[in-house]
Amino acid sequence: MVKGCSPWLKALLLLLLILGAFVSIIPFLFMASHSLKTIAETITRSSAIPFDPKFWPRVPQWINYRVAWQEARFGLYFRNSVIITAVTIGGIVVTSSLAAYAFTKLRFVGRDLIFSILLATLMIPQTVLLIPNFVIVARLGWIDRLPALTVPFLASAFHIFLLRQFFSQIPDELIEAAKIDGASHLRSLISIVVPLSRAPIFTVVFLCFIYTWNSLQWPLVVTQTPRWRPIAVGLSVFITEAGPDTHLRMAGAVIAVLPVITMYFIAQKQFTEAITRSGLKE
Amino acid sequence: MKRQIVLIAVGLLLAAALCWGSPQGEESVLQDADPTGIEITYWHQFTRFQQETLEALVEEFNNTNQWNIKVRPEFGGRYDDLYNKMVTAIAAGSVPDLVAAYQNEAAAYQVSGALVDINDLIDDPQWGLGAERSDYFEGFLQQDVNAQFGGARLGFPPNRSLELLYYNLDWLKQMGFSGPPKNWDEFYQMCKKATNPAENQYGYAINTGASNVFAQVITRGGEVAKADGSGYTYNTRQMKDSMAFMKKLYGEGLSRKIAERYGEQNDFANWKVLFTMSSTAGLPYYAKSVAQGEQGPFDWSVAAVPHTTARPALDIYGASVSIPKSTPQRQLAAWLLVKFLTQPGPQAKWVEATNYFPVRKSTAEQLGDYLGKNPNYKTAYDLLLNSDAKAEPPFSGYSEVRDAVDAAFNKILDGADIDATLRELDEEANKIHQEAAP
Numbered sequence: 001m002v003k004g005c006s007p008w009l010k011a012l013l014l015l016l017l018i019l020g021a022f023v024s025i026i027p028f029l030f031m032a033s034h035s036l037k038t039i040a041e042t043i044t045r046s047s048a049i050p051f052d053p054k055f056w057p058r059v060p061q062w063i064n065y066r067v068a069w070q071e072a073r074f075g076l077y078f079r080n081s082v083i084i085t086a087v088t089i090g091g092i093v094v095t096s097s098l099a100a101y102a103f104t105k106l107r108f109v110g111r112d113l114i115f116s117i118l119l120a121t122l123m124i125p126q127t128v129l130l131i132p133n134f135v136i137v138a139r140l141g142w143i144d145r146l147p148a149l150t151v152p153f154l155a156s157a158f159h160i161f162l163l164r165q166f167f168s169q170i171p172d173e174l175i176e177a178a179k180i181d182g183a184s185h186l187r188s189l190i191s192i193v194v195p196l197s198r199a200p201i202f203t204v205v206f207l208c209f210i211y212t213w214n215s216l217q218w219p220l221v222v223t224q225t226p227r228w229r230p231i232a233v234g235l236s237v238f239i240t241e242a243g244p245d246t247h248l249r250m251a252g253a254v255i256a257v258l259p260v261i262t263m264y265f266i267a268q269k270q271f272t273e274a275i276t277r278s279g280l281k282e
Numbered sequence: 283m284k285r286q287i288v289l290i291a292v293g294l295l296l297a298a299a300l301c302w303g304s305p306q307g308e309e310s311v312l313q314d315a316d317p318t319g320i321e322i323t324y325w326h327q328f329t330r331f332q333q334e335t336l337e338a339l340v341e342e343f344n345n346t347n348q349w350n351i352k353v354r355p356e357f358g359g360r361y362d363d364l365y366n367k368m369v370t371a372i373a374a375g376s377v378p379d380l381v382a383a384y385q386n387e388a389a390a391y392q393v394s395g396a397l398v399d400i401n402d403l404i405d406d407p408q409w410g411l412g413a414e415r416s417d418y419f420e421g422f423l424q425q426d427v428n429a430q431f432g433g434a435r436l437g438f439p440p441n442r443s444l445e446l447l448y449y450n451l452d453w454l455k456q457m458g459f460s461g462p463p464k465n466w467d468e469f470y471q472m473c474k475k476a477t478n479p480a481e482n483q484y485g486y487a488i489n490t491g492a493s494n495v496f497a498q499v500i501t502r503g504g505e506v507a508k509a510d511g512s513g514y515t516y517n518t519r520q521m522k523d524s525m526a527f528m529k530k531l532y533g534e535g536l537s538r539k540i541a542e543r544y545g546e547q548n549d550f551a552n553w554k555v556l557f558t559m560s561s562t563a564g565l566p567y568y569a570k571s572v573a574q575g576e577q578g579p580f581d582w583s584v585a586a587v588p589h590t591t592a593r594p595a596l597d598i599y600g601a602s603v604s605i606p607k608s609t610p611q612r613q614l615a616a617w618l619l620v621k622f623l624t625q626p627g628p629q630a631k632w633v634e635a636t637n638y639f640p641v642r643k644s645t646a647e648q649l650g651d652y653l654g655k656n657p658n659y660k661t662a663y664d665l666l667l668n669s670d671a672k673a674e675p676p677f678s679g680y681s682e683v684r685d686a687v688d689a690a691f692n693k694i695l696d697g698a699d700i701d702a703t704l705r706e707l708d709e710e711a712n713k714i715h716q717e718a719a720p
Contacts, residue, residue: 040574043548071330130366131373138374220359221367224323237329239360242443242560243567244544 026050031257035250036060042246061247068251072234073226078255081230084149084219085212091154092208093201099155100163101189105175115164118157130221137222148222149230153212159204166200167193202270209263213256231256312406315610318349322379322615325358325367327601333357335635343622351615353380361387361601372396377606380616385676388436388604389428393678393720398605400426400435403617411621417642418624419666425673426602429511431720436676437602440623441638443563444671445497445597446662447588450556451581462585466501466527469557469588473536476556486537486557487546488528490691492684493674494559497597498524500672501589507675513715514675514683516690517708525691525700532695539695550582551575559587561599562662565637569658584662586669594669600638639666679718683711 005013029050034042037057047054069075102108103115133152142148170193178188194201216232223229235256238249264271328336340355356378358364365387371377372394383391391397404410411418419442426437449462457476463469473485488494496506504520507513515521531537538555540546547564549555551571560568562584573579586594605616622628629640630648637659640646646653646663653660674680690707694700 039570043551043571043574044576046548131370134370135374138376143376216359217363217366220363221370224356226357233359236360236363240329240567242564243547243570 030055031250031253033057034246035064035254036062037064037247039245039247042244064247064251065255068238068248068255071248072237072252074231074234074252074255076226077229077231077234080228081213081232081259083146084228084230085209087146087150088153088212089205089208091150092156092159093204095155096159096163096204097189097194097201099160100167101185101193103160103164104167104170105172105188105193106185119161121157122161130218133218134221143222144224144227146228149219149228152218156208159208162204162207163197163200166197170196199270199273202267206263206267206271210260213260312402312409312610312614315614316349317351317611317615317618319351320349320611320615321352321354322612322619324353324355324380324603324616324619325364325378326355326382327358327360327364329357329360332636335632339623339628339631340619342628343619347618347622349615349618351618353615353619358382365390372606377608379608379612380603380605380619382601383437383604384601385426385428385437385673386678386680388426388602389430389676389678389680390718391604391606392428392431392434392436393718396606397434397436398607398613400438400605400617401433403605403613404435404438409614409617414642417644419641419643419671421598421671421673422641425598425676428676429509430677431511437604438620438624439600439602439641440620441629441632441636442598442600442641443561443638444662444666445493445559445587445599446562446584446665447586448550448558448560448564448568448584449582450550450553451583453553453556453580462583463588465590466588470527470531470536472556473531474534477536479535482554484536484538484555486531486559487549487555488532488537488539488695489546489559490539490688490695492687493597493599495521495524495687495691496672496674497559497587498528500595500597500670501587501591503591503595505672507677511677514708514711516687516711517704521704522700525694525704528691529694529700539692547571553577553580562639562659563637565656565658565662583658584665586665591670594665596665596669596671598671598673639663677715677718678720679714682714682718686710686714 026048030048033050033056034046037045038061041057045054045058049055103111137143137148137152140147142151174192175185175188178192183191213230214232215230216236219228219230219233223233226233235252238245238252324340326333326336337355340353344352358367358378358381361382361384364382368377368381368383368387368391372391377396388397404415422439422442425439425442427433427435447462451461453476454461454472457472459472463472469486476483476485499506499518499520502520502523504515504518504524506516506521508515528537532539544567546555546558546560547568548571550558550568552575565584568582572582586596589595603620605613605620607613623632624641626640626642626645626648629642629645630650630652632638633640633645633649634652637656639662653663675683677683686707690703694703
């Protein structure tokens with residue numbers, strides 16, 4: 001809260017924050033409530049206001065989740081998403097930490113130039129990269145295989161940039177002291193820098209998790225069968241051509257988004273701390 | 283815009299792709315081909331029950347065709363995803379053997395010369411349609427002939443649907459009308475009588491999409507594109523009349539924009555809106571909504587969009603299947619699957635599962651009592667037989683033009699000057715057309 005403000009101003013700010021939080025949560029409540037309605041209720045009992053009884057189902061239809069799970073083959077897609085996300089996060093954390101350490105704690109010719117070039121790659125839209133990435137992946141024979149879904153994303157300029165901002169705040173004296181004690185750069189990274197950077201690393205993990213978990217276009221391009229397709233593909237099954245099955249679509253959305261929300265609650269403290277300290281927004 | 287970027291990227295990479303991918307130059311598409319034992323892939327957009335039906339039909343083909351061709355159907359995502367996947371595949375030289383595509387999407391692929399001209403297959407003395415051709419609805423077949431590419435046939439229709447007027451017959455009768463409107467004046471009167479702000483009731487749910495605009499323009503005898511493929515014609519009298527009519531309807535509170543996707547189906551089922559315009563593919567969804575509506579089931583049906591033309595003019599649409607260039611054997615195998623899927627037997631199964639229209643007239647004989655059990659579908663089918671069916675422009679870049687039409691329609695409804703807005707739209711559409719031209 002703002003220090004030195006009058007109690008009235010504080011109360012007003014608090015009220016605004018509560019209002020903002022309430023407005024933000026309405027879509028999630030809508031998704032959850034409609035996932036538990038009958039198809040008839042999605043047609044006749046629909047409201048955008050949670051205080052309206054029509055917003056809620058009369059009797060929760062938990063069976064919608066079972067139907068959605070089966071129709072969209074969520075079991076397979078869920079497993080695939082977990083594997084793809086875990087591999088990608090592991091790769092991102094390792095490569096981003098190593099690169100960020102090099103860009104902050106090592107001195108070598110062209111360091112700043114290379115970093116500038118790396119940053120410039122952030123300006124290239126993902127859509128433009130789609131074809132070159134696909135050509136490479138296809139020529140490597142990775143189509144419809146796990147490496148196609150993970151390897152292109154094992155390094156990220158944005159995450160390197162994010163970690164570099166934090167690593168640069170760690171005094172060089174700590175690294176120098178470790179060096180005098182015989183520590184290599186890798187030892188310094190693992191024993192000093194990483195433990196001091198838990199919050200930003202959690203942030204990298206969280207952002208990478210959201211991006212990978214929700215990705216749809218790339219997985220569809222590089223897969224041909226359901227074998228390695230992620231959960232977003234399962235969700236797209238409920239986008240129909242000429243009419244809604246709102247209850248099933250919402251149930252599918254809840255299934256797909258639940259891990260993201262869970263992940264956020266686990267990493268909430270570190271994520272907020274990291275964003276606050278860096279002033280970054282994505 | 284995203285598609286424009288992708289198209290540009292395709293252009294940049296085309297030369298490289300051709301170096302290692304494209305095998306066939308200007309040779310005949312069949313060349314004494316023998317499809318025996320060929321395995322091919324088919325990228326489609328269908329999900330759930332439609333996917334199950336398609337896979338069952340493909341399995342039937344795999345088990346019964348005399349050449350032992352094996353087809354592997356693969357879900358490639360919904361239309362936009364499938365388009366991106368295909369554009370990427372063209373650049374990499376790893377295309378499927380058959381792909382679902384709207385006509386303008388096929389045109390975009392053909393900018394890179396990626397597709398087979400299906401005229402060569404249709405007319406082939408050994409493998410073509412032969413005498414069966416007259417059994418196909420000619421209007422459906424013509425939809426895939428693209429003037430932008432010298433009359434090349436870039437796709438073949440496995441099914442089609444129509445843009446029709448959905449109406450609440452019980453409500454019309456309560457108001458003293460005997461049936462749906464035949465022209466736009468009657469439509470206006472009915473909307474006016476149905477609108478009751480106190481009960482949150484209104485006449486018509488406006489879909490501002492380009493298909494809806496096209497459907498209105500053709501009912502006034504107009505067109506939105508030149509027949510020779512040289513550009514668009516959005517600044518016409520028929521277009522102005524259509525926009526002026528909708529603006530008036532909207533300004534007087536007799537119609538509302540559709541705020542939520544498919545929300546108009548709920549309003550229709552709950553007696554909130556009297557008319558909607560939608561695809562015949564929506565028939566089962568409307569039936570489901572009406573059966574579950576607030577006031578219980580009621581009598582409703584579909585009719586031709588009101589018109590000033592002598593015969594009803596209806597917008598036909600639906601994705602076709604295109605055959606990417608590969609080898610003569612693979613191209614022939616893909617064509618044989620297409621021929622199988624459009625045989626009356628498989629067509630009847632497809633119709634019953636999806637409610638799409640068949641592309642062959644003789645399918646009706648195979649439908650048994652399906653038409654009797656589905657009177658609204660029969661009404662729509664009869665309309666197909668007794669109307670002038672017209673298709674939207676099949677040009678490359680039409681996807682971006684559609685966005686521009688949608689934006690212009692919204693601007694007009696929100697108060698913009700019709701003449702100025704349509705002049706700008708016409709310029710923008712033709713600019714896009716020039717940029718996307720082969």
